[in-house]
Amino acid sequence: MKKKDKMTPFIILMLIPGVGFIVFFIGSSISITVLQSLGFFNMMGESGFTLGYWKSILSSREAIDSLLFSLRMGILSSVGTVLVAFPLALFFRKSGPAKGMLGSIIKVPLFIPALVAAFLILNLISYHGLINTTLMRLNIIDEPLRMLNDSFGWGVITIQIWKNLPFVLLILMSAISSIRDDTIDAARNLGAGYWSVLFRIYIPLAMPGILVAMILMFIKAFGDFPITSVAGPVYPSSVANRMQIMANLYQEWNQAAVLGVIIIITTFFVIWAYSRFAELVQGGA
Amino acid sequence: MATLKLTNLVKHFDDVVAVDHIDLEVADGEFVTLLGPSGCGKTTTLRTIAGFYYPDEGEVYFGDRIMNNIPPNKRDTAMCFQSYALFPHMSVWDNISFGLKMRKMPASEQKIKIERVMEMLSLSELGKRKPGQLSGGQQQRVALARSIVTEPEVLLFDEPLSNLDAKLRVQVRVEIREMQKRLGITAIYVTHDQDEALAISDRIVIMEQGRIEQIGDPYTIYRHPETQFVAGFIGLANIFDGVVLEVEGTRCTVQAPFGNVLINAEGQEVPHKGATIHFSWRPEDMKIRDRTSKNQITGNVLQAVFMGDITDLFIEVNGYKMRAQSDDEAKIVAGDSVSFGIAEHAFSILRE
Numbered sequence: 001m002k003k004k005d006k007m008t009p010f011i012i013l014m015l016i017p018g019v020g021f022i023v024f025f026i027g028s029s030i031s032i033t034v035l036q037s038l039g040f041f042n043m044m045g046e047s048g049f050t051l052g053y054w055k056s057i058l059s060s061r062e063a064i065d066s067l068l069f070s071l072r073m074g075i076l077s078s079v080g081t082v083l084v085a086f087p088l089a090l091f092f093r094k095s096g097p098a099k100g101m102l103g104s105i106i107k108v109p110l111f112i113p114a115l116v117a118a119f120l121i122l123n124l125i126s127y128h129g130l131i132n133t134t135l136m137r138l139n140i141i142d143e144p145l146r147m148l149n150d151s152f153g154w155g156v157i158t159i160q161i162w163k164n165l166p167f168v169l170l171i172l173m174s175a176i177s178s179i180r181d182d183t184i185d186a187a188r189n190l191g192a193g194y195w196s197v198l199f200r201i202y203i204p205l206a207m208p209g210i211l212v213a214m215i216l217m218f219i220k221a222f223g224d225f226p227i228t229s230v231a232g233p234v235y236p237s238s239v240a241n242r243m244q245i246m247a248n249l250y251q252e253w254n255q256a257a258v259l260g261v262i263i264i265i266t267t268f269f270v271i272w273a274y275s276r277f278a279e280l281v282q283g284g285a
Numbered sequence: 286m287a288t289l290k291l292t293n294l295v296k297h298f299d300d301v302v303a304v305d306h307i308d309l310e311v312a313d314g315e316f317v318t319l320l321g322p323s324g325c326g327k328t329t330t331l332r333t334i335a336g337f338y339y340p341d342e343g344e345v346y347f348g349d350r351i352m353n354n355i356p357p358n359k360r361d362t363a364m365c366f367q368s369y370a371l372f373p374h375m376s377v378w379d380n381i382s383f384g385l386k387m388r389k390m391p392a393s394e395q396k397i398k399i400e401r402v403m404e405m406l407s408l409s410e411l412g413k414r415k416p417g418q419l420s421g422g423q424q425q426r427v428a429l430a431r432s433i434v435t436e437p438e439v440l441l442f443d444e445p446l447s448n449l450d451a452k453l454r455v456q457v458r459v460e461i462r463e464m465q466k467r468l469g470i471t472a473i474y475v476t477h478d479q480d481e482a483l484a485i486s487d488r489i490v491i492m493e494q495g496r497i498e499q500i501g502d503p504y505t506i507y508r509h510p511e512t513q514f515v516a517g518f519i520g521l522a523n524i525f526d527g528v529v530l531e532v533e534g535t536r537c538t539v540q541a542p543f544g545n546v547l548i549n550a551e552g553q554e555v556p557h558k559g560a561t562i563h564f565s566w567r568p569e570d571m572k573i574r575d576r577t578s579k580n581q582i583t584g585n586v587l588q589a590v591f592m593g594d595i596t597d598l599f600i601e602v603n604g605y606k607m608r609a610q611s612d613d614e615a616k617i618v619a620g621d622s623v624s625f626g627i628a629e630h631a632f633s634i635l636r637e
Contacts (some may be wrong), residue, residue, distance in 0.1 A: 190337055
């Protein structure tokens with residue numbers, strides 16, 4: 001039998017900073033936000049329970065459009081990044097002479113803040129940016145393409161992929177590196193061509209990593225503020241942008257809190273869905 | 286089912302020559318073992334047959350088809366890996382059916398074949414399990430089932446038993462041999478375990494440093510090793526140099542450091558008078574208190590290790606050490622003086 005660790009005063013002392021931080025800052029800030037969305041902790045005027053703020057957000061056209069926009073950015077950015085990163089991760093599975101250099105270059109965006117990244121890409125895809133200028137010079141197009149602040153959000157998705165590719169790549173590479181060479185050889189030996197190996201061996205075996213990468217990417221892109229500010233459409237704004245507008249411009253702190261709670265709930269829901277799906281994928285193994 | 290032929294096969298890895306001009310012909314339905322120490326090129330040869338490596342020189346033939354640049358998925362081989370290499374995310378059933386699915390066999394036909402193979406290998410109860418839920422022996426049988434279910438032209442084994450415990454190893458190797466005989470599939474088996482090679486093979490190919498040292502059936506390889514390497518690698522051997530003093534037909538008198546010996550080279554290449562030769566004999570050929578054999582040797586026992594059925598003896602003869610194994614009932618201890626007889630046919634004359 002393993003002896004249960006006793007909570008000595010020393011251990012309690014050591015835990016106070018960490019646990020205290022979690023309970024005080026994270027716990028309290030989340031609960032205050034939730035309570036604010038229900039009418040408590042008012043910045044101005046009377047405090048008291050009301051569902052009015054939720055009602056006004058859920059009946060507001062702008063808020064719903066923002067929510068739909070953020071969901072779209074979250075889903076498409078996460079799918080897009082994984083689609084770009086997975087072939088790269090396969091390519092980097094075996095080290096090669098040129099791959100070390102390429103591997104270093106590809107990690108650069110990891111160390112560039114999202115806002116800076118957005119401005120970097122701006123130079124490329126803006127109305128008078130490098131891509132449009134080049135295409136015009138080559139007489140491929142007559143008029144510059146609108147790749148930035150487009151109403152769909154392609155500009156945002158492009159920057160999200162650029163910024164988060166190395167991060168997703170790291171997750172996928174570690175997932176793929178755990179697949180044994182023998183397993184791949186066995187599949188080929190049994191008659192599997194490249195596509196069969198990809199769809200029947202690599203993807204299913206890397207699925208836990210793929211799911212984690214997609215979840216983390218979704219959460220990042222769904223709650224994004226800086227990239228949408230720079231490259232997003234004029235309307236609608238992302239949920240986080242909308243939150244800032246509500247709080248700073250309209251001084252509607254309670255409605256901003258409602259939007260914050262919506263972001264948190266969506267995130268929790270996605271993580272819950274992930275763990276259910278992961279159970280299904282793992283099966284009995 | 287097919288014959289297999291390797292001609293002048295060469296495979297380099299950068300500057301290292303892994304396989305160095307190998308020629309080998311394997312008959313239809315034959316069980317051939319590639320045996321040698323690690324790094325001798327046996328696994329490289331096997332993987333070249335499977336198509337995981339393409340040869341730098343020489344040819345690989347299945348029947349009369351050159352297979353050199355055919356990718357592994359287009360070759361009709363099936364390999365059993367040392368690690369089993371089962372697909373961890375698939376059930377036992379799906380693992381076994383993988384090769385049939387790749388061959389686009391109708392599901393109804395697949396079912397019949399899979400059920401038959403699973404029954405042959407007593408896996409019928411385990412179809413829904415995942416590899417992680419099986420014991421080592423069961424995983425090994427699934428790997429075997431997965432490779433034979435496609436009825437390949439050539440079965441390839443890469444040290445398939447080295448992760449099993451000793452008892453299971455003997456049991457599974459008997460199963461592998463019976464299965465291969467029943468199905469009549471040509472098989473190439475790689476191992477570094479000489480007992481396994483002797484027990485399982487029609488023929489053994491002894492490899493060292495990328496080259497073939499000797500090819501022969503287990504009896505010949507053991508009784509008549511042709512090189513010093515083979516004599517030392519398979520079983521135990523006393524190896525000495527000597528000068529041929531006289532030749533009479535196949536019988537040679539050889540002056541060895543510990544004394545003269547009479548060697549009958551019947552069935553071997555008879556050396557010339559005056560030549561310096563290497564020769565060997567097995568410890569069990571030293572018959573204790575045997576007065577009838579032509580060669581009589583008396584030595585002092587340096588060390589006697591009682592092993593139950595035999596006693597392992599380290600003896601000294603005129604200042605030279607040699608090894609003997611006695612199944613005599615009398616107890617022998619260190620310090621005893623013991624006489625041995627060695628039959629004139631017990632010796633092998635070795636190449637460099």
